[in-house]
Amino acid sequence: MNAGYREIVAAALWMIGSIASFSVMAVAGREARQALDTAELLVWRSVIGAVIVIAILALSREGFAQIRTRRPFLHLVRNISHFFGQYCWYYAVAIIPLAQLFALEFTSPIWVLLAAPFVFGMRLTWLKLAAVGLSFVGVLLVVEAWSETFASEFSGGQIWGLLAAIGFAGNMIVTKRLTATDSNLCVLFYMTVMQGPMGLVVAGDLPTIPPNAWIGFWVLALSIGGLSAHYCLTQAFRHGDATVVAPMDFVRLPVIAVVGALAYGEPLAWNVLAGGTLIFLGNYLNIRWRG
Numbered sequence: 001m002n003a004g005y006r007e008i009v010a011a012a013l014w015m016i017g018s019i020a021s022f023s024v025m026a027v028a029g030r031e032a033r034q035a036l037d038t039a040e041l042l043v044w045r046s047v048i049g050a051v052i053v054i055a056i057l058a059l060s061r062e063g064f065a066q067i068r069t070r071r072p073f074l075h076l077v078r079n080i081s082h083f084f085g086q087y088c089w090y091y092a093v094a095i096i097p098l099a100q101l102f103a104l105e106f107t108s109p110i111w112v113l114l115a116a117p118f119v120f121g122m123r124l125t126w127l128k129l130a131a132v133g134l135s136f137v138g139v140l141l142v143v144e145a146w147s148e149t150f151a152s153e154f155s156g157g158q159i160w161g162l163l164a165a166i167g168f169a170g171n172m173i174v175t176k177r178l179t180a181t182d183s184n185l186c187v188l189f190y191m192t193v194m195q196g197p198m199g200l201v202v203a204g205d206l207p208t209i210p211p212n213a214w215i216g217f218w219v220l221a222l223s224i225g226g227l228s229a230h231y232c233l234t235q236a237f238r239h240g241d242a243t244v245v246a247p248m249d250f251v252r253l254p255v256i257a258v259v260g261a262l263a264y265g266e267p268l269a270w271n272v273l274a275g276g277t278l279i280f281l282g283n284y285l286n287i288r289w290r291g
Contacts (some may be wrong), residue, residue, distance in 0.1 A: 004086055007239045011237075011240030014233070015232070015236045015248040021232060025222055028221040028225060029041065034215070035211050035245075040208050042083065045219070046195045047196055048224075049192040049226060052227060053192055074178055081170030082191065082195070083199070084167035085167025087167075089121070089160075092160035095160075096160075097272070102163075102252055103273075104162055105165050108166075109172070109280055110132055110136075111169035113194045131195060131285040132282065135283065137275075140275070141262065175187065217256055226266050227228075233249075236248070
């Protein structure tokens with residue numbers, strides 16, 4: 001097995017972990033939302049995540065030296081954007097089909113592309129605008145914009161899903177700058193310790209204790225899945241570039257569509273899968289048309 005093939009296999013294995021983690025997050029978030037509101041859920045996720053990350057740091061060879069950073073303000077900006085995206089995502093996960101939410105989430109790279117000329121000074125070419133247009137058509141498919149009842153039935157959940165994608169886009173932009181100097185564990189550490197207080201501010205009080213072991217299980221699964229998803233996705237990008245990883249990441253959509261159908265009886269809607277495919281193609285062409 002040559003080195004290039006081994007790297008692709010490694011990227012694929014990490015992406016399997018990422019896809020599984022995102023799927024667990026979606027199901028766990030929907031189940032936990034039966035007893036906890038969104039802000040409380042994010043507080044518990046941050047507290048449990050912080051315990052896990054601190055334990056890993058304490059046991060690692062480099063220890064807490066890994067969390068040293070010269071860019072605390074950038075971490076704060078990243079976590080405000082990420083908290084906003086997470087809040088919108090977990091709000092939407094309880095009220096719209098899982099596949100629809102994942103399809104709308106795939107628009108994040110397109111929002112990054114539109115912001116790139118202002119943030120990175122990158123040139124927005126006609127080819128990249130074509131990629132944006134293709135993804136936009138995909139969004140219209142996902143939300144059934146052709147429907148006669150579209151204006152009245154465009155749900156709050158769909159709006160929250162699009163807002164989540166915008167929040168994640170801001171997170172992507174800042175993370176790209178941070179990972180040039182700070183380690184993955186450093187980013188995860190500040191994510192957990194900063195977003196916990198943000199959740200407390202939004203909640204306005206201490207979070208509710210999970211009322212039973214079943215809800216507690218889903219809160220724990222959500223917290224572990226969140227860390228695992230971030231870590232696996234980052235590792236996948238270490239072994240393969242975006243042109244390799246992006247198609248693998250798209251597998252999340254059909255996987256979560258099947259999960260939604262089996263667990264919640266959600267229909268395998270053709271427009272969501274077709275729209276998600278167009279959104280993915282827009283993202284992929286944007287990657288291919290660099291420059």
